[in-house]
Amino acid sequence: MLDVNALRNPRVMITLLLLIAAVLVPFFAGNFLVSFGSRIIIWTIAAISLNVILGYGGMVSFGHAAYLGIGGYAVGIMAHHGINSGFLQWPVAMLASALWALAVGALSMRTRGVYFIMITLAFAQLIYFVGVGLEAYGGDDGLTIYKRSEFAGILSLKNRATFYWTCFVLMLGVFYLCHRLVQSRFGMVLQGSKSNDLRMRALGFPTTRYRLTAFTLAGAMCGLAGALLANQTDFISPAMMHWTASGDLIVIVVLGGMGTLFGPLYGAIAFFVLEESLKPLIDWVRPGWGDYWRLLFGPLLVMVALYARGGLDSLFERAARPRHG
Amino acid sequence: MDPQLTLYLIQALNGLQLGLLMFLLAAGLTLTFGIMDLVNLAHGSLYMMGAYFAATFISLTDSFLLGALLALIASLVLGIAVEVIVMRRLYRRDHLDHVLATFGLILFFNELVRAFWGPAGLTIAVPSWLAHSVQLMPGVIYSAYRLAIIAVGLLVALFLAWLVTRTRTGMWIRAGASNRTMIGALGVNVQLLFTLVFGLGSVLAALAGLMAAPIVTVQIGMGDNILILAFVIIVIGGIGSIKGAFIAAMTVGMIDTFGRAFLPELLKLFLSNSAASTAAPALSSMMIYLLMAGILVWRPTGLFGARS
Numbered sequence: 012m013l014d015v016n017a018l019r020n021p022r023v024m025i026t027l028l029l030l031i032a033a034v035l036v037p038f039f040a041g042n043f044l045v046s047f048g049s050r051i052i053i054w055t056i057a058a059i060s061l062n063v064i065l066g067y068g069g070m071v072s073f074g075h076a077a078y079l080g081i082g083g084y085a086v087g088i089m090a091h092h093g094i095n096s097g098f099l100q101w102p103v104a105m106l107a108s109a110l111w112a113l114a115v116g117a118l119s120m121r122t123r124g125v126y127f128i129m130i131t132l133a134f135a136q137l138i139y140f141v142g143v144g145l146e147a148y149g150g151d152d153g154l155t156i157y158k159r160s161e162f163a164g165i166l167s168l169k170n171r172a173t174f175y176w177t178c179f180v181l182m183l184g185v186f187y188l189c190h191r192l193v194q195s196r197f198g199m200v201l202q203g204s205k206s207n208d209l210r211m212r213a214l215g216f217p218t219t220r221y222r223l224t225a226f227t228l229a230g231a232m233c234g235l236a237g238a239l240l241a242n243q244t245d246f247i248s249p250a251m252m253h254w255t256a257s258g259d260l261i262v263i264v265v266l267g268g269m270g271t272l273f274g275p276l277y278g279a280i281a282f283f284v285l286e287e288s289l290k291p292l293i294d295w296v297r298p299g300w301g302d303y304w305r306l307l308f309g310p311l312l313v314m315v316a317l318y319a320r321g322g323l324d325s326l327f328e329r330a331a332r333p334r335h336g
Numbered sequence: 337m338d339p340q341l342t343l344y345l346i347q348a349l350n351g352l353q354l355g356l357l358m359f360l361l362a363a364g365l366t367l368t369f370g371i372m373d374l375v376n377l378a379h380g381s382l383y384m385m386g387a388y389f390a391a392t393f394i395s396l397t398d399s400f401l402l403g404a405l406l407a408l409i410a411s412l413v414l415g416i417a418v419e420v421i422v423m424r425r426l427y428r429r430d431h432l433d434h435v436l437a438t439f440g441l442i443l444f445f446n447e448l449v450r451a452f453w454g455p456a457g458l459t460i461a462v463p464s465w466l467a468h469s470v471q472l473m474p475g476v477i478y479s480a481y482r483l484a485i486i487a488v489g490l491l492v493a494l495f496l497a498w499l500v501t502r503t504r505t506g507m508w509i510r511a512g513a514s515n516r517t518m519i520g521a522l523g524v525n526v527q528l529l530f531t532l533v534f535g536l537g538s539v540l541a542a543l544a545g546l547m548a549a550p551i552v553t554v555q556i557g558m559g560d561n562i563l564i565l566a567f568v569i570i571v572i573g574g575i576g577s578i579k580g581a582f583i584a585a586m587t588v589g590m591i592d593t594f595g596r597a598f599l600p601e602l603l604k605l606f607l608s609n610s611a612a613s614t615a616a617p618a619l620s621s622m623m624i625y626l627l628m629a630g631i632l633v634w635r636p637t638g639l640f641g642a643r644s
Contacts, residue, residue: 065432071431071432071435073435118629118632118633121632121633121636122632122636122637123636124431125369125373125375125431125575126571126575126632126636126637126638128375128431128435129567129568129571129628129632130571130628130629130632132564132567133568133571133625133628133629133632134625134629136564136621136625137622137625137626137629140618140619140621140622140625141618141622143614143617143618143621144614144615144617144618144619144622146610146611146614146615147611150614150618151614254560254564255560258377258435258439261432261435261436261439262436262439265432265436269432300451302450303447303450303451304447305443305444305446305447306444306447306448306451308440308443309440309441309442309443309444309445309447310440310444311440312436312437312439312440312443313422313436313437313440313441313444315436315440316426316429316433316434316436316437316440317422317425317426317429317433317437320433
């Protein structure tokens with residue numbers, strides 16, 4: 012799978028170094044960095060799932076945070092009722108997200124283009140308001156989770172480092188799954204449907220079925236990210252599925268590079284590092300203005316949309332090109 | 337008059353008022369969407385900026401009307417600036433780029449407001465000459481300010497209908513919505529038309545924002561949630577259709593108002609009091625999205641939408 016020549020490609024090198032550095036984080040970093048790293052990894056998993064349908068499938072889902080929420084609420088609600096086994100919680104989180112994605116996908120696939128964007132948004136808002144209306148589980152204020160998922164004593168997620176590595180291994184698994192998926196016949200049909208759906212259908216592929224399967228799978232993956240997120244913050248609230256969270260996910264995917272395997276990782280790192288570093292950076296240049304870091308971040312997004320469509324991945328790719336002709 | 341009927345009447349007026357406000361917001365959105373094929377998430381920011389401009393200008397001039405007028409002019413300038421600086425470069429891109437860039441604009445404007453006006457919300461007082469109630473019918477007493485919103489909303493709706501169906505500009509707008517390339521080839525200055533329509537949309541959004549300001553609080557992000565509703569409206573109505581936007585806005589206004597007014601009582605029949613009061617607003621919001629999902633499943637391009 013990995014050929015040695017590939018190592019000469021800066022993109023592969025960067026990714027490998029990043030991953031190796033990421034494994035080592037809990038050994039040298041303080042509590043803050045480990046939690047920060049877990050957050051990036053969890054959002055990477057969510058972004059990978061969005062990348063499958065957005066990047067490879069060309070489906071602009073503007074409601075992807077709903078699956079984060081469903082996954083999180085599945086864990087939170089079960090914990091609230093004293094069911095703490097992760098062996099039960101996490102599959103339920105994934106299954107619930109997958110089922111909702113299946114329903115949303117089946118209805119949304121009837122529409123195209125901007126109507127698709129809006130109908131996915133509408134369904135996400137629906138789930139958001141379900142969260143707001145769930146008085147028994149905190150409504151608008153959310154719900155504190157007092158016990159993280161338990162894995163029969165094998166794993167203690169209360170330990171920061173263990174939690175971090177758990178997320179990391181899951182992220183690697185999701186990366187591998189995404190890689191295999193994209194390279195498979197299924198993935199080819201999905202990408203073919205992105206570039207020319209009519210032609211794929213003329214060739215005899217029932218593309219809607221393929222797209223729906225991808226949509227459902229992405230929902231399940233994002234549900235897992237939601238379960239992790241609930242464990243990381245020990246808290247669930249409707250805010251995690253607000254439409255701006257769906258917007259953040261799109262930003263991460265595009266920032267990293269749509270339709271590229273490791274784009275979501277680059278995107279999540281860039282997004283959260285920018286979020287954390289712009290504030291002190293601005294404070295350093297102009298004391299007191301750090302609070303208004305979004306004044307820079309907003310236009311930065313505009314610039315990315317206008318001039319850097321390939322995202323960070325294409326930047327690395329471009330860095331790779333001169334040396335290889 | 338029967339008190340139950342009075343209640344229905346007043347709620348219907350509330351629904352009409354909310355629907356008209358949302359129509360003002362949705363009209364600009366559906367025009368830019370229809371003609372330029374532009375997904376503008378930042379439309380809600382102009383709604384917010386309209387309210388903030390009004391708050392400033394009204395306190396400076398001590399006159400609601402003068403302040404509102406200045407706020408509209410400022411919003412027009414701002415809208416045109418946004419079009420020239422950012423939007424113009426986006427027309428030929430795909431929807432994902434629109435979403436990303438205008439999402440960035442939302443962050444920018446929210447932060448700008450926080451830096452300039454501070455994080456606390458502002459209030460605009462109802463102008464003294466409208467701060468009373470009017471007896472419409474025996475027993476039906478309604479706020480004069482809300483009546484004024486209804487009147488302005490209806491006037492603007494009539495103006496838009498006239499503009500779009502009876503004038504040359506309107507003809508270009510309709511032609512632009514059905515075939516952009518063709519009207520360019522026929523010698524219409526498409527660029528100028530786009531700028532004008534965007535400016536008009538900005539003014540309408542700002543008008544909605546400043547009229548809503550005395551009823552709601554002027555706060556950061558006030559445009560974000562109502563923007564999503566405006567999108568729901570234009571998608572239900574069919575993108576590019578003013579008529580569709582009007583009908584959808586009325587429907588959404590009524591559903592939201594009646595849901596909030598009557599669902600709590602209904603839910604109390606089988607839920608505890610506190611559960612009912614939490615669930616009811618959520619449920620009435622959900623009904624709007626359910627309606628939209630249902631309509632899109634039934635008619636994938638909205639009620640009056642031509643293009644997909």
